[in-house]
Amino acid sequence: MTAITISDQEYKDFSRFLESQCGIVLGNSKQYLVRSRLSPLVTKFKSGSLSELLRDVVTGRNRELRVAAVDAMTTNETLWFRDSYPFSVLSEKLLPEVAEKKRPIKIWSAASSSGQEPYSIAMTVLETQQKRPGLLPSLSITATDISASMLDMCRAGVYDNLALGRGLSPERRRIFFEDAGGGKMKVKDNVKRMVNFRPQNLMESYALLGKFDIVFCRNVLIYFSPEMKSQVLNSIANTLNPGGYLLLGASESLTGLTDKFEMVRCNPGIIYKLK
DSSP, X not given: OGGGOOOHHHHHHHHHHHHHHHOBOOOSSOHHHHHHHHHHHHHHTTOSSHHHHHHHHHHTSOHHHHHHHHHHHTOXXXXXXXXXXXXXXXXXXXXXXXXXXXXOEEEEESOOTTSHHHHHHHHHHHHHHHHSTTOOOOEEEEEEESOHHXXXXXXXXXXXXXXXXXXXXXXHHHHHEEEEETTEEEEOHHHHTTEEEEEOOTTSOOGGGOXXXXXXXXXXXXXXXXXXXXXXXXXXXXXXXXXXXXXXXXXXXXXXXXXXXEEEEOSSOEEEEEO
């Protein structure tokens, strides 16, 4: 058991390190999460124990280890078409509204995890184009994540049956995926071509990303401190074109964090428009 136990001080030191690196606040009593996420790295990096590994992470002796630790802690499971209403709003309200400006539409998925959100956006765009031919001008989707391993998975676009069963209808599976062998399926090239995946730490400058009309930053802010939430939201506001939209997770709110957006009720759901 000694290999997978950590002291309160080790937990506090690692928590401070994680917040400084990527803004994630673990809070109290999440030792179990650190153990479950980082224990596999003990063997991989030939550490004597989890405690030793944490010390090496915090003191910065091994850059590859530090990157792997952040990678492990920022990997989150996600769903296809999560909560469904953001994608209905995208198709029925946002895309037609932005299309009226007669210029290329740019969408940002700000925490792409294993790819379900940006690919769900791409599928929604393709469905909208089919329903309303000629509506949309050229459109691009930028998807970012802090995790290099997640970005590799996104670019591959290959998913097993367990992942495919989480929110993806049989019809969309048939239309947008092809067999990849071994019981897995791959996102078709016409969907993949719509999304550009690139690394981005939400605590760092977004200047190189350019400007966007619509930003999905869903179920990300819940892991940040109030100060970091405010910083991220104000930075996102600066990336939006005039009148651009921000979509948050169903349980997330802007209250007390920024005054740069106005709430728009969509029935169901709430989105935010840049003032």
